[in-house]
Amino acid sequence: MTIVRYRYRAYPGPGQVQALARAFGCARVGFNDTLRARDEVYAAGERIGDTDVQRRVVTLAKQTPEGFGVTPRGVRAAKVGVLRLAWSRALPSVPSSATVIRQADGRYYVSFVVSFVVDVVDVPFPVVDAEVGLDPGLGRLATLSSGEIVANPRPLRSRHRGLARARRALARRRKESVNRRKAVRRVAVEHRKAREARRDHHHTLAARLVRDSRAVHVEGQRQVAAGRKDGAATPRRAGMVDACGADVRPGPVRAAGRETGTHRGAA
Template structure:
């Protein structure tokens, strides 16, 4: 399995200037390639092959006075920027032909120098390396100081240098990792995700929602108000933009750390994890959009999925149309209607249910049934 290992970088001022130059050159090559393909399409010409496009926007462009400065950065950075464009077009064509699953892919767009996030990628052809002193050696940039929080499990195949909206630099290594099966556990768990509680487990445990955005909302509002009063193009406005970005990154970092710790705990303690296949995109268009985005369900489920695969656990999603909340986990009766403000309800059999805990139990039962079905088990329930 391929995983990414991220580490904080601390480039010196000359190295920051070299990185800014590399970011700009990669952006220009991407935009030139996109412009060439759009012009060819408008003229009724066939789609430009990848090799012809590389020759036109990199090799020949370096010989012109307008693009001679492309030679100041590593050629691998420019080739990888063009590879991103080619991948975007392949995904677009696969989406239009129906061979790619999921929602439709939009055509690639021009990259702006005002984007909050800038990135360049070095492959093994660039001959990047980690020095004996623990620094990251990048071609035409130098030895950049790295804050190593852990070791790399294998030799990285590529490294992506990222500058985020808060002005921080990161190195993202792609490494090949071996599976690490955990000892078998007897427990299995169903998870009902929500907003009042981040997760309610089938064993009755309720995990409180951290609400990271809500904690800094007051400071974020003041920072945004101060930003709106600054004159565009001024130094004070740049400082205000950086302050707002730092608050947002603090929220996203805390949320990611929380998701990592909780997903690791659930995968370690349970042999199988079952969740509901939520339509997060649809929920993000409702009046609860801010709370849905703050919860970060998609990121959490993605972590559960890849950690289950790596550690030999079972992870499955239950159909979103399964009536987990309205189904009685004791007798199987389905309630006629259940608005969101109903947190507890009584079944005709006499059982009184907590809405979320009952849903988690039903998700666990449905996940087990689907798993037995896939393994060839009996479909008809026992008498």
């Protein structure tokens, strides 16, 4: 039995956007109440467990009926209605939970948790005997044992001009204003485009390595030296973020792990 998440793009209507904003506000209030309860108990010299926190805060906050249901159009949520989803692929089984996510760029997503039995006999890729070694880097995204050099597309650097323009516009906006919220969204859009370009490049390379190789051997790296101990940004750390994203592990290695989860193993 395997438990995985499936995420789909959601397109809420104007009324649903307001309903979701109220739901997010209630969740934020519950989170703040939980922190306050823990702080009060800690100041009194006592300890409180998760069950007690749920009894004091979460149970009191859940005064409205909950639940969801999957429909051909999308997902039906309590007090929100049917959220229209872009069904890019079918769910393998009935989901056990659904989470609505709003990102900084204004896009909405719904994440489902599903459990199903994976048929390990079904191998979509043909069996091969070749193996490949991968040396991750920054100037070069990866150097393969076959001599192939995979260039680093540097998606964040390629969008530097647009991102700098959006950040300058954000710095000029007055706090708590509508224009500032729009400027924040423009900055988030630039980061999203760079993130999607980086992810697509990583998964394309990982799929090719998994398809053409029986095993992928990765040379280890010390990622601690990427930045100073105080956490300040350095050119090397900026290059690592541009190549790997938020996770300091090499992007192709991270993507290959997802690919091999349903196909073949990697070393």
